[in-house]
Amino acid sequence: MTELTALTAAQAAARVRDGSVSADELFAAYRDAAAADDLNAYLYVAEAPNASGGDLQGVPLAVKDLFCTEGIPSQSGSKILEGYRPPYTATVVQRLYDAGAPLLGKTNQDEFAMGSSNENSAFGPVNNPWDRERVPGGSSGGSAAAVAAGSAPWALGTDTGGSIRQPAAMCGIVGLKPTYGAVSRYGMIAFASSLDQAGPLTRDVTDAALLFSHMTGRDDRDATSVGSPEDIRLPTAQRLDGIRLGRPEDLSTEGVEPGVMEAYERTLKLAEELGATIKPCKLPHADHGISAYYVIAPAEASSNLARFDGVRYGLRAEGATDLLSMYTRTRHDGFGPEVKRRIMLGTYALSSGYYDAYYGRAQRVRTKIAQDFANAFEQVDFIVTPTAPTTAFKIGELADDPLAMYLNDYFTVPMSLAGIPAISIPNGLSEGRPTGFQLAGPAFSENRLLDASYALEQALGFDGSAARG
Amino acid sequence: MAEYEAVIGLEIHVQLATRTKMFCGCELGFGEPPNTRTCPVCLGLPGALPVANAEAIRLGLMIGLALECDLAPRSIFHRKNYFYPDLPKGYQISQYDEPLCTGGRLGDVRIHRVHLEDDAAKLVHAGSSGRIHGSAASVVDFNRGGTPLAEIVTEPDLRDAETAAEWLRLLRATLKRLGVSDVNMEEGSLRCDANISIRPSGSQELGTKTELNNMNSFRFIQRGIEAEIARQTKIVDGGGRVEQETLHFDPATGAITSLRSKEEAHDYRYFPEPDLVPITISDELLAAAREALPELPAARARRFESELGLPADTAKLLAFRTELGDFYEAALGSNGSHSVEPVQLANWVTNELTARLGEEDPQDSKVSPAAIAQLVALVADRKVTNAGARQVLDVLVQRGGDPAAIVESEGLGAMEDDGALDGAVDAALAANPDIAERLRGGDMKPMGVIIGHVMRETKGRADGGEVTRLVRAKLGL
Amino acid sequence: MIDREQVLHVARLARLELSEDEVGRMTTELSKVLDHIEKIGELDLEGVPVTSHVVEVGGALRPDEPQPSLPRDVALASAPDVADGGFRVPSPQAQ
Numbered sequence A: 001m002t003e004l005t006a007l008t009a010a011q012a013a014a015r016v017r018d019g020s021v022s023a024d025e026l027f028a029a030y031r032d033a034a035a036a037d038d039l040n041a042y043l044y045v046a047e048a049p050n051a052s053g054g055d056l057q058g059v060p061l062a063v064k065d066l067f068c069t070e071g072i073p074s075q076s077g078s079k080i081l082e083g084y085r086p087p088y089t090a091t092v093v094q095r096l097y098d099a100g101a102p103l104l105g106k107t108n109q110d111e112f113a114m115g116s117s118n119e120n121s122a123f124g125p126v127n128n129p130w131d132r133e134r135v136p137g138g139s140s141g142g143s144a145a146a147v148a149a150g151s152a153p154w155a156l157g158t159d160t161g162g163s164i165r166q167p168a169a170m171c172g173i174v175g176l177k178p179t180y181g182a183v184s185r186y187g188m189i190a191f192a193s194s195l196d197q198a199g200p201l202t203r204d205v206t207d208a209a210l211l212f213s214h215m216t217g218r219d220d221r222d223a224t225s226v227g228s229p230e231d232i233r234l235p236t237a238q239r240l241d242g243i244r245l246g247r248p249e250d251l252s253t254e255g256v257e258p259g260v261m262e263a264y265e266r267t268l269k270l271a272e273e274l275g276a277t278i279k280p281c282k283l284p285h286a287d288h289g290i291s292a293y294y295v296i297a298p299a300e301a302s303s304n305l306a307r308f309d310g311v312r313y314g315l316r317a318e319g320a321t322d323l324l325s326m327y328t329r330t331r332h333d334g335f336g337p338e339v340k341r342r343i344m345l346g347t348y349a350l351s352s353g354y355y356d357a358y359y360g361r362a363q364r365v366r367t368k369i370a371q372d373f374a375n376a377f378e379q380v381d382f383i384v385t386p387t388a389p390t391t392a393f394k395i396g397e398l399a400d401d402p403l404a405m406y407l408n409d410y411f412t413v414p415m416s417l418a419g420i421p422a423i424s425i426p427n428g429l430s431e432g433r434p435t436g437f438q439l440a441g442p443a444f445s446e447n448r449l450l451d452a453s454y455a456l457e458q459a460l461g462f463d464g465s466a467a468r469g
Numbered sequence B: 001m002a003e004y005e006a007v008i009g010l011e012i013h014v015q016l017a018t019r020t021k022m023f024c025g026c027e028l029g030f031g032e033p034p035n036t037r038t039c040p041v042c043l044g045l046p047g048a049l050p051v052a053n054a055e056a057i058r059l060g061l062m063i064g065l066a067l068e069c070d071l072a073p074r075s076i077f078h079r080k081n082y083f084y085p086d087l088p089k090g091y092q093i094s095q096y097d098e099p100l101c102t103g104g105r106l107g108d109v110r111i112h113r114v115h116l117e118d119d120a121a122k123l124v125h126a127g128s129s130g131r132i133h134g135s136a137a138s139v140v141d142f143n144r145g146g147t148p149l150a151e152i153v154t155e156p157d158l159r160d161a162e163t164a165a166e167w168l169r170l171l172r173a174t175l176k177r178l179g180v181s182d183v184n185m186e187e188g189s190l191r192c193d194a195n196i197s198i199r200p201s202g203s204q205e206l207g208t209k210t211e212l213n214n215m216n217s218f219r220f221i222q223r224g225i226e227a228e229i230a231r232q233t234k235i236v237d238g239g240g241r242v243e244q245e246t247l248h249f250d251p252a253t254g255a256i257t258s259l260r261s262k263e264e265a266h267d268y269r270y271f272p273e274p275d276l277v278p279i280t281i282s283d284e285l286l287a288a289a290r291e292a293l294p295e296l297p298a299a300r301a302r303r304f305e306s307e308l309g310l311p312a313d314t315a316k317l318l319a320f321r322t323e324l325g326d327f328y329e330a331a332l333g334s335n336g337s338h339s340v341e342p343v344q345l346a347n348w349v350t351n352e353l354t355a356r357l358g359e360e361d362p363q364d365s366k367v368s369p370a371a372i373a374q375l376v377a378l379v380a381d382r383k384v385t386n387a388g389a390r391q392v393l394d395v396l397v398q399r400g401g402d403p404a405a406i407v408e409s410e411g412l413g414a415m416e417d418d419g420a421l422d423g424a425v426d427a428a429l430a431a432n433p434d435i436a437e438r439l440r441g442g443d444m445k446p447m448g449v450i451i452g453h454v455m456r457e458t459k460g461r462a463d464g465g466e467v468t469r470l471v472r473a474k475l476g477l
Numbered sequence C: 001m002i003d004r005e006q007v008l009h010v011a012r013l014a015r016l017e018l019s020e021d022e023v024g025r026m027t028t029e030l031s032k033v034l035d036h037i038e039k040i041g042e043l044d045l046e047g048v049p050v051t052s053h054v055v056e057v058g059g060a061l062r063p064d065e066p067q068p069s070l071p072r073d074v075a076l077a078s079a080p081d082v083a084d085g086g087f088r089v090p091s092p093q094a095q
């Protein structure tokens, strides 16, 4: 931990701007920290900066493996893409280069972003800097661990059902999942196209706002991207006067770790002291979010992953002499157990005779959940929950229980299905491990969401330096 | 043996005449070196996303309008999932239950639907050099992959192969006139599948249908359908039952073979393409498509009949071959065509001219529309006989030029009733005394011999009627 | 609930080879997950429209203007097997 890497990204950018620090020494400090990383957070570390100046002043950026970076390994944590170097760069990464943020490295992740623990990476699990016996959460586990450990000032992740928010919570940092469509998906190796959204993992809310402000924007290469209706501002709010926080009645709290629940209650009280009112609110179908999610996401994934066939790039199984075995053996050898499980689940849910019972119904549940949120936001400004039911669990603890693992997304999945923005901020410790506080707002309410999160963050005064050793 | 009737529906894939592919900016071409027209999108690279080509949608709308379809104000793309090396993403982006156009008709055939999709790439069988571990290999070229296609599906309204081929000619002419495709069958820009079943004549329920795949010429389509009807008839007559399968017709041998090994029933797992948003038809887009609609062959044929009094088949001939119709109307409108009778002109264009030009576009020939009009006028004014005019046309086809001048220089003008013709008739009678005798005896059958003789002597410049008159006079008949 | 036969059929559709014990594990694990998922069967969803896109931006279309394609060597750079300027695969006919 050097004096330089102790700075937040915004602070570092300011120091480079006022000339008290040079972008090159800043990059060097982080490159050394990333190279020295012993959490298995990085799959690639850059040699020299490829961007500078701009608004981000050369503050380096760690990028989740699944973002395509031209000429640099982009493997989505999978053996089937081992060593794959794309011929192009993802739009959102290019935007950040253009804003002056050079690539620091590519971070470890669950294979094809399928997981909540980063144990599903073909390149090994990632250790949580707060407790190396434990997972960092997932699927953006490498990005979360790197930022928490201080080997990166900030990082890009992706969130499909909680893959930014849950690891942010488990690593004691800030993670924002923007409104679906706010950030271009072009160049993000897809998991579930109607849910995937890129977002920042940062040490504080200000950094999240700063990074997001340069990520959002309409992209002609992504027909589903719309950008943000207003410029993203750096948050300034100190209080929550007049803000109505909705506490969902219908989300069950059984299976939520007591320490997580206490931290949640404590923060609700704190919010009241800051002027907010806490209102119970109804999300009648949110409880079915996991079921709908684990139909829709695998269904889309089963189709998105069909392109990994051993023809144009990536792995091809040795010695296959006929087409069928080239396909089946390449995909058998190249995909890990969780990816296979979801491809099977999704293919089944779409197959003739089951489509209506699974995919069709799940899409209708999705409609209901989106309506639930729309109705709730007529009564409240934000909905607040614990980010994850538990703190970081032990590596291997849930390995044999896929369903238990899936239920870790219980509080984050409904927002993904509704396409609305949600943020997780550090919410103190439970048994020495970070917990997260989640705020969700209506579509494109990022500015208000960041302001409210900032006010809470200031009052909470969380200190994450312990993880930065 | 029972009488059967065939029930035939067609599925036509048309490559749309856009500059770029359906979902990416790669420029379309033909015959470029393999894999020189690809990008992350049409190679299905990880992370790449499709964006629909606005022009392809406009052309799709024009087809829908031309075929009198209902245009969906909102239609969506679906993914059709299956594995094949020419399919880079493992799914085709097509339309399923919310297509761009539904309903409609062309001629006597109802249209079921018209939808948009992207074309597969090209699989080339690799030479023995390209074998893998000794077994046969193929090489994929993605240049064509992603070409915009409109798939036109008819109702099963056709009953025989000839009518099917005839209707397909009308469709091809219509698409060509619309300018939505170059409809070049050899290059595969228009491909046709036929769904065929047979049933006892008069029966209403449908038999088991087979799908005859990818026929790329009118002749093959007609022969293919005939062959398949015969095959099914033989099976049913033999007490067997037709199996639902996809078949291939080999034009060389005339043989029909089963195409897909039915090792597994297809399950395409269609679901809405999440990377694309619904197509919403703006009024501007619709207006633009309407603007661009030309007069279509069916309507043109009707106009040729009603306004110009052409016989139905002549009118069709001109209207279904757009370039022929255009040439005909140009000739009709050319100056010097004042005395031209539309039916006469039509006959000369559809018979004499096409006999000499074949499939060639007359606009590219040496014969100008004005020239053929003048030639027909000369015939009408008896300045040249039909036989003479045919020779003038030969010259026009070879060298072009002005018909009147050619008549002069070649001395093909019709003979006035002067001594020359009189002499020619005498010579003919003298040369055929026996014929002359039979004529004198009142047997008029051999008159043709004398006329033929005179025609030869005068290089066709004589008028047949005039010759007959002179003969009768000379023989005192 | 999903049985062994269905697992094999689905694996076939997905072009996924599964070892014997993978088939066994897949059958039990998927059944457990499906039992949970099937709770949505209890909901009354009569007349509820489906959601395929949470954002509906109509007419996000591309103008028909050519963009540069990739050089062929770049297009082929990551291919496991290249021949005659293309991607070589076992011949589908040879199946």
Ligand SMILES: [Mg+2]
Binding pocket: B013, B094, B117, B151
């Ligand atoms: Mg088709």
Ligand SMILES: [Zn+2]
Binding pocket: B021, B024, B025, B026, B037, B038, B039, B040, B041, B042, B043, B146
């Ligand atoms: Zn392309």
